[in-house]
Amino acid sequence: MDNNKRVPNVVVVGGGFGGLVAARTVAHSPVRVTLIDRKNHHTFQPLLYQVATAGLSPGEIASPIRSILRGRNVEVLLGEVQDFDLANRRVKLADAEVPYDYLIVAAGASHAYFGHEEWEPFAPGLKTIEDATEIRRRILLAFELAERRAALGEGQTQLNFVVVGGGPTGVELAGTLAEIAHHVLAHEFHAIDPKRTRIVLLEGGPRVLPAYAEDLSRSAEKQLRHLGVEVQTSTMVTGIEPSAVMIGQTRLPASVVLWAAGVAASSLGKKLKAPTDRAGRVLVNPDLSIPEHPEVFVVGDLAALKDDEGKWLPGVAPVAMQEGKAAARSIAADLKKKPRKNFHYIDKGSLATIGRSAGIAQFGKLHISGVIAWLSWLFIHIFFLIGFRNRVLVFIQWAWSYFTYERGARLITGDTNLPGWTEPKAEETEVHHQTS
Amino acid sequence: MDNNKRVPNVVVVGGGFGGLVAARTVAHSPVRVTLIDRKNHHTFQPLLYQVATAGLSPGEIASPIRSILRGRNVEVLLGEVQDFDLANRRVKLADAEVPYDYLIVAAGASHAYFGHEEWEPFAPGLKTIEDATEIRRRILLAFELAERRAALGEGQTQLNFVVVGGGPTGVELAGTLAEIAHHVLAHEFHAIDPKRTRIVLLEGGPRVLPAYAEDLSRSAEKQLRHLGVEVQTSTMVTGIEPSAVMIGQTRLPASVVLWAAGVAASSLGKKLKAPTDRAGRVLVNPDLSIPEHPEVFVVGDLAALKDDEGKWLPGVAPVAMQEGKAAARSIAADLKKKPRKNFHYIDKGSLATIGRSAGIAQFGKLHISGVIAWLSWLFIHIFFLIGFRNRVLVFIQWAWSYFTYERGARLITGDTNLPGWTEPKAEETEVHHQTS
Numbered sequence: 028m029d030n031n032k033r034v035p036n037v038v039v040v041g042g043g044f045g046g047l048v049a050a051r052t053v054a055h056s057p058v059r060v061t062l063i064d065r066k067n068h069h070t071f072q073p074l075l076y077q078v079a080t081a082g083l084s085p086g087e088i089a090s091p092i093r094s095i096l097r098g099r100n101v102e103v104l105l106g107e108v109q110d111f112d113l114a115n116r117r118v119k120l121a122d123a124e125v126p127y128d129y130l131i132v133a134a135g136a137s138h139a140y141f142g143h144e145e146w147e148p149f150a151p152g153l154k155t156i157e158d159a160t161e162i163r164r165r166i167l168l169a170f171e172l173a174e175r176r177a178a179l180g181e182g183q184t185q186l187n188f189v190v191v192g193g194g195p196t197g198v199e200l201a202g203t204l205a206e207i208a209h210h211v212l213a214h215e216f217h218a219i220d221p222k223r224t225r226i227v228l229l230e231g232g233p234r235v236l237p238a239y240a241e242d243l244s245r246s247a248e249k250q251l252r253h254l255g256v257e258v259q260t261s262t263m264v265t266g267i268e269p270s271a272v273m274i275g276q277t278r279l280p281a282s283v284v285l286w287a288a289g290v291a292a293s294s295l296g297k298k299l300k301a302p303t304d305r306a307g308r309v310l311v312n313p314d315l316s317i318p319e320h321p322e323v324f325v326v327g328d329l330a331a332l333k334d335d336e337g338k339w340l341p342g343v344a345p346v347a348m349q350e351g352k353a354a355a356r357s358i359a360a361d362l363k364k365k366p367r368k369n370f371h372y373i374d375k376g377s378l379a380t381i382g383r384s385a386g387i388a389q390f391g392k393l394h395i396s397g398v399i400a401w402l403s404w405l406f407i408h409i410f411f412l413i414g415f416r417n418r419v420l421v422f423i424q425w426a427w428s429y430f431t432y433e434r435g436a437r438l439i440t441g442d443t444n445l446p447g448w449t450e451p452k453a454e455e456t457e458v459h460h461q462t463s
Numbered sequence: 464m465d466n467n468k469r470v471p472n473v474v475v476v477g478g479g480f481g482g483l484v485a486a487r488t489v490a491h492s493p494v495r496v497t498l499i500d501r502k503n504h505h506t507f508q509p510l511l512y513q514v515a516t517a518g519l520s521p522g523e524i525a526s527p528i529r530s531i532l533r534g535r536n537v538e539v540l541l542g543e544v545q546d547f548d549l550a551n552r553r554v555k556l557a558d559a560e561v562p563y564d565y566l567i568v569a570a571g572a573s574h575a576y577f578g579h580e581e582w583e584p585f586a587p588g589l590k591t592i593e594d595a596t597e598i599r600r601r602i603l604l605a606f607e608l609a610e611r612r613a614a615l616g617e618g619q620t621q622l623n624f625v626v627v628g629g630g631p632t633g634v635e636l637a638g639t640l641a642e643i644a645h646h647v648l649a650h651e652f653h654a655i656d657p658k659r660t661r662i663v664l665l666e667g668g669p670r671v672l673p674a675y676a677e678d679l680s681r682s683a684e685k686q687l688r689h690l691g692v693e694v695q696t697s698t699m700v701t702g703i704e705p706s707a708v709m710i711g712q713t714r715l716p717a718s719v720v721l722w723a724a725g726v727a728a729s730s731l732g733k734k735l736k737a738p739t740d741r742a743g744r745v746l747v748n749p750d751l752s753i754p755e756h757p758e759v760f761v762v763g764d765l766a767a768l769k770d771d772e773g774k775w776l777p778g779v780a781p782v783a784m785q786e787g788k789a790a791a792r793s794i795a796a797d798l799k800k801k802p803r804k805n806f807h808y809i810d811k812g813s814l815a816t817i818g819r820s821a822g823i824a825q826f827g828k829l830h831i832s833g834v835i836a837w838l839s840w841l842f843i844h845i846f847f848l849i850g851f852r853n854r855v856l857v858f859i860q861w862a863w864s865y866f867t868y869e870r871g872a873r874l875i876t877g878d879t880n881l882p883g884w885t886e887p888k889a890e891e892t893e894v895h896h897q898t899s
Contacts, residue, residue: 086520086872105607171541436522439503
């Protein structure tokens with residue numbers, strides 16, 4: 028092999044926002060690019076809560092990575108990266124190794140239970156399509172099981188849905204659950220009244236959406252209450268059982284518990300043997316490379332880096348995308364024997380959706396609440412959704428849901444038993460006599 | 464309780480075409496109606512092959528039964544019927560019993576392996592949404608694994624997809640698989656050429672689509688070959704192994720095997736203790752009731768009845784729907800103390816789709832092939848799809864796929880290992896040298 032003519036291999040691990048942008052950008056350089064992901068599809072995470080709440084189908088917010096990168100100089104491989112051989116510059120899969128000259132790790136983050144992994148079966152988190160369909164199954168099944176119990180004359184079940192964590196995901200889930208219980212399903216059951224469902228949002232800190240300014244947090248809380256969500260801040264969950272959440276000595280019965288309280292970086296971060304923070308994020312150099320390995324970059328939720336004001340950059344799509352592009356540009360600079368540039372995040376503002384016609388937006392000093400924030404969120408997210416077809420379909424679904432209060436993907440797939448769903452205790456039950 | 468005022472309970476088992484129509488029709492009578500299904504959704508079976516082949520999302524062809532029957536006098540219960548107590552007129556669920564005065568059993572059929580249940584893990588059939596996503600997973604995964612193998616320099620894999628059974632489902636699957644391999648995926652892989660995929664359709668009898676006239680069968684076979692399907696008729700499968708189908712002593716290597724060779728009636732048929740045919744279908748009286756139990760009706764794929772010419776009625780949606788309506792009308796007649804009418808099937812014609820622009824149609828003596836049959840099939844099926852929203856979405860998806868050769872739901876969910884996917888033997892492999 029002629030080393031002078033050898034094309035450098037760039038391997039990108041992860042097909043999320045950071046990895047996709049990195050691969051797409053670096054593909055313009057004279058390199059061979061390989062993107063490895065353990066899923067065949069990119070998931071548009073900002074709309075995942077809509078799949079979990081039966082508003083959208085998985086196929087509408089996920090696209091095959093191969094399809095997104097069609098016609099580009101990127102080889103896409105389905106595979107789970109298990110380790111890195113940094114000395115020999117190889118990525119290790121279960122049954123093969125992929126050599127690299129440059130490596131961009133964009134493996135993201137997952138939900139974390141902070142040492143309480145035993146809570147996971149009773150309180151699923153929301154990071155993948157599979158998580159979303161499991162949450163959807165549990166929510167819809169809770170109503171079905173309550174209806175069956177009541178229709179067969181076995182009494183009424185008080186349905187409580189508890190969402191743990193008041194960040195963007197927790198707020199979206201709680202707001203949308205309230206819409207489902209109080210509007211979508213309101214007239215579809217004969218033996219139960221879905222409007223009696225309690226939606227409880229528990230947040231450990233003093234306010235929801237703590238990444239936003241305080242006035243917006245207060246507005247978000249007000250909007251949540253208006254949608255019918257019971258918001259409890261400064262409330263620490265101390266235990267999760269099959270049908271209940273413990274808050275200190277208080278037992279809150281819960282038909283469904285959803286976990287939105289914490290994320291941890293991918294375990295691949297530790298495999299890079301670079302220093303990490305407590306959440307497992309890799310402390311990267313200002314050019315996003317890792318110490319002692321200028322050929323290895325970490326971008327997106329797996330990277331820990333401070334902005335120009337000394338604040339840690341948040342784990343959001345715009346940061347990941349800008350980082351992915353920056354890492355690719357550093358590789359291009361190397362190949363042209365030009366100096367690399369340090370990464371600077373350009374904050375174009377933040378938006379959070381809360382529920383039907385409710386949201387908040389923060390563009391520097393401009394703070395917006397309510398329907399305008401919600402509409403901005405909606406159109407920006409539909410615009411950034413990958414694939415024109417998806418944008419059209421999601422827009423139709425959304426308009427349909429908005430005007431009809433129907434949700435298009437109310438499927439229970441898989442098992443029709445709810446693990447840990449137990450008959451509520453007597454004090455939680457209002458007995459309902461049925462004539463037959 | 465005042466027996467003179469007591470409202471009769473009508474229990475319908477199954478939310479397919481027959482059960483839905485039965486429940487909807489009988490709900491107009493002065494009765495209490497309960498529909499029990501083990502799924503929360505009605506599946507529009509004629510489009511299930513589109514989910515299996517990644518063209519449509521599950522949510523686009525399935526609707527919650529509760530939603531379909533909203534506002535009607537029908538209580539919908541999620542539950543799996545396990546048995547019937549005919550003497551005491553009760554339907555038995557796992558944990559409860561539901562009393563009835565009239566019972567309509569519309570439990571349908573499932574795929575059957577004719578005593579070779581050991582083939583099922585290697586050759587899934589297509590009856591439910593879960594089956595469809597499992598088939599989709601296997602098809603997409605086969606391409607991904609072949610690509611990974613080739614990209615890592617481990618050689619080319621000859622991908623063979625084998626469909627067993629030349630009835631409507633087998634023909635649809637084979638025709639659509641050919642479109643995926645030869646068009647949709649043709650330009651998305653770097654290391655393999657999806658166009659080299661072989662699609663083989665095996666039929667035990669002398670011709671495909673044997674329920675149609677002979678000239679239409681011949682036309683269907685020709686259309687399949689034109690789409691790139693290898694059709695082998697009069698070919699009996701004698702064994703199915705993890706990566707191969709046995710035809711006598713010949714071993715046909717197969718990356719994916721799909722089973723479309725036979726259906727058997729629901730096992731609930733036998734629980735009615737009425738005579739059944741070899742496929743387990745209940746031999747019903749001319750009014751669709753069962754012998755000795757005029758209060759019990761069987762409709763749809765679970766019922767065996769001859770038409771006026773002495774031919775067995777086929778297991779298709781129009782038969783199920785007409786039977787469901789007839790059973791409901793017999794109940795209404797009883798309540799009005801009028802005589803029941805015998806069931807007569809009105810055949811409005813049959814249509815089968817084969818693939819892109821290919822299909823056959825038989826309206827009495829009028830036989831149509833090709834693009835007009837395909838378009839008729841398409842519009843009739845979109846028209847009958849339940850829910851206006853689904854009709855709009857499916858139409859958009861279809862138009863989009865037709866003009867762009869893209870498929871909107873190419874998600875691999877669940878496990879990314881292919882059970883039984885083994886490295887092909889040397890003689891099946893063309894070694895491909897990769898420079899790196």
